[in-house]
Amino acid sequence: MTLIPQTGAYDLDSQTLRVVAAVAEFGSITRAASVLGFSQPAVSQHLKRVESRLGMPLVTRAGRGIRLTEAGAVVARHATVVLSALDRAASELSDLSGLRSGRVRLTAFPSASSTIVPQLISTMAAEHAGVHFSYLEAEPPEAIASVRDGHTDLAVAFHYPADRDDPFLDSVESLVVHELARDEVMVLVPDGHPALEVDPDAPLDLARLRQESWIAGCPRCRAHLTGSCARSGFSPTITVETDNAVAVMSMVAAGLGVALLPALALAASPLPPGVTARLTAGGDHRMIVAVTRPGADHVPAVGEALRLLRAHPATLGRPSQASTQPVEG
Incomplete structure (x- = not known):
């Protein structure tokens, strides 16, 4: 039995x-x-x-x-x-x-490392000393992959809404995108450039720079440069490529070409003498976003980090109306 x-x-x-x-x-x-x-x-x-x-x-x-x-x-x-x-x-x-303990594993792109990230971590430390951060710098594709793989709780990334071929939407499929701020894209030219003579303070039409040599950045930024120029009716002649924003500014100052840089990059490293930055006539911009897995905002420490990011977007662009949206596949 x-x-x-x-x-x-x-x-x-x-x-x-x-x-x-x-x-x-x-x-x-x-x-x-x-x-x-x-x-x-x-x-x-x-x-x-x-x-x-x-x-x-x-x-x-x-x-x-x-x-x-x-x-x-x-x-x-x-x-x-x-x-x-x-x-x-x-x-x-x-x-x-009560946010007396907890952790946030954070990833963000390079120009955010000296603007958004220090502000976020220092504010959290002042208000919630028991919450601990770990931080890894990575470009958006790697940062978003880290969220998807579970190695990161929150990724600060960016995308270009005007770029139809931007792979961002595909990369965040099944994740949650929290919009933080609009980051204006600036065109950099040497001081005294003829394109500035029409109106020194007005946004600059990229078509006036069709004959110039261009300095390009990371693959996603290079794709945005070629797309922006195409919308202005020409294909840019790219003679220099570097991911280093400070190097881009120095090369423009040296007369080696013109370039596009987001305002956040200029906030991280102010313009050197000899360089003028102007808004583009087409209102060129990118969106700064935070990316998380579904439900991550219900984790108290991660939710508080998102709240602080929405409240204090460290960017020279104007803040967008905060929104949270799951990305459907």
Whole structure:
């Protein structure tokens, strides 16, 4: 004959553990009920229901008082360990919820490293010292892949809305995109360039620079440069390529070409002497976004990081109306 154990019959909830532990400590249902904040009849009825479910008594009369049975002593002995673990878990959850602890694994692109990231981490440290950050610099494709793979909680990235071939939407499929700010794209030319003579303060039509040599950046930025020039009716002659924004500015100052750079890059490294930056006549811009996995904003530390990013977008572009949108595949 095979006996099938009915483990469900011995399931014990935390309230039962606390009642039995209090009875063991005080030797009285009345005293245990008072300490726990219940009425004496409520505790007595609870014990009877548990005893009925277990099929054995937990307490028995002893003179004018009560004592634990052998089964009650087993429950009380384990209750001490279990309740201690539950209390520690509740305390840790309270710390997480109250942002007294937690972590955020952050990834962002290079020009954000000296603008958005320091501001975010320093603000979080001032307001929630128990939350810890780890940070890795990466261009958007790698940063978004890190979120998808679970190695990063939050990636600060960018995309160019005007670029039909921008792979951004495909890269964030099934992830959540939180819009942070609009970052204006500036055109950089040497001081005194003839294209500035018409109106030195007006946005610059890229078509005026069709004969110039161009300095291009990362693959995504290069694609944006060629797309912007195409919308202005020409194909740029690219003679220099570098991902270093400071190098781009220095090359423009040296007369080696003209270039496009986002305003955030200029905030990270101010223009050197000899370079003029202008908005483009077409209102060229990119969007700064945060990318997370679905539900990540419900993690208290990550949700607070997102709130701070929306409240203080460290960019020279004007803030966009904050929005959160899942990207459908």
